[in-house]
Amino acid sequence: MSHPAHYREAHPLIFVFTHWINLISMVALAFSGFYIHYPFFANFMGVARGMHFFFMYVILINLFVRIVAAFFVKSATRLGTREVETDIKNWLPQKLNRHQLGAWLKYYLFLKKDHPIGAKYGVLQKIAYIVTIPLTLAAAYTGFAIYAPFMDAAFFAAGTDWVGGQMNMRIIHYYIMWVFILFTAVHAYLANVEGVAPSRLIFAWKEEEGLRFDADGKVIGGSGH
Numbered sequence: 302m303s304h305p306a307h308y309r310e311a312h313p314l315i316f317v318f319t320h321w322i323n324l325i326s327m328v329a330l331a332f333s334g335f336y337i338h339y340p341f342f343a344n345f346m347g348v349a350r351g352m353h354f355f356f357m358y359v360i361l362i363n364l365f366v367r368i369v370a371a372f373f374v375k376s377a378t379r380l381g382t383r384e385v386e387t388d389i390k391n392w393l394p395q396k397l398n399r400h401q402l403g404a405w406l407k408y409y410l411f412l413k414k415d416h417p418i419g420a421k422y423g424v425l426q427k428i429a430y431i432v433t434i435p436l437t438l439a440a441a442y443t444g445f446a447i448y449a450p451f452m453d454a455a456f457f458a459a460g461t462d463w464v465g466g467q468m469n470m471r472i473i474h475y476y477i478m479w480v481f482i483l484f485t486a487v488h489a490y491l492a493n494v495e496g497v498a499p500s501r502l503i504f505a506w507k508e509e510e511g512l513r514f515d516a517d518g519k520v521i522g523g524s525g526h
Contacts, residue, residue, distance in 0.1 A: 307498040307509040310377040310385050311421060319367045320503050326360040327481060329353075334478050357444055364437055379420050392427055395420045409491075429484070436480065443474035 312320075333353040340346060371392065375385040379397060398419035405423045407413035416423065422430070446457040447470050461470050492499045498509040 307380060307502045308377060308383055309502070309506060309508055310383045311380055312503050312506070313374050313376050313388075314506065315370055315374055316367070316376070316388075317503060317506050319363055319370070322359065322363045326356040326363065327485060329356040330360070331478060331482060334475075338475060354444075354448065357441055360437065361441055364434065368434070377421060391421050392431060398422075398424055429488070433481075433484065436477065440474065440477045440481070443470055443477060446470050447474060 329352055333349040333356070335341075336345060336349040337353060340349075371388040374388050376388045376391065377384060378386050378390055378395065398417065401417040401419060402424045404413060404417045405425050408416040409425065442457070442460065445451040446461050447467060451457055452461065452467070461467060464470055464473060489500075501507045501509065
């Protein structure tokens with residue numbers, strides 16, 4: 302299968318920055334979270350707690366910026382083209398790929414060799430990325446609910462009572478972290494399963510020339526760049 306070109310229009314610079322911030326925050330949160338859960342060296346707990354809550358604020362602000370930017374920043378709605386539309390359209394059902402759920406499932410289950418070509422994100426990608434929004438908010442809520450300065454506030458105490466106490470809230474928070482770790486691993490694999498061009502673009506903002514495709518996956522010409 303020929304690959305579509307990966308142009309900068311697919312990931313405007315602001316989205317490159319938010320992606321970098323997300324990655325750095327996730328690594329810092331996972332490291333500090335593991336340390337808080339099981340201190341594996343001495344005299345770092347204060348720093349780990351400070352780091353954990355600092356990057357929690359960072360990731361929440363970053364999420365807010367990314368959501369707002371989706372309504373104002375334009376990006377390509379399919380790979381292999383420099384034509385752009387408001388980014389929010391990439392997250393809504395699109396004529397380009399709303400019929401491709403079955404094809405994407407077959408591809409991810411190794412029942413289909415080539416993935417469908419249509420929109421910038423596959424159907425399952427959209428679902429997975431959108432799910433990270435409530436998941437991030439859940440991580441923040443459970444984190445505040447077990448953090449001494451906030452745990453007695455009515456908003457958080459009610460949730461703690463509902464799940465059966467502080468220990469259960471800690472367990473939920475811990476497993477949410479594992480969901481993010483697994484999501485990140487799968488995301489990294491699937492994004493680069495056919496080459497590192499997507500990572501080169503999202504991290505280094507380096508383009509890859511290639512072929513362009515129509516909505517049905519047929520080649521319509523060279524990239525012209």
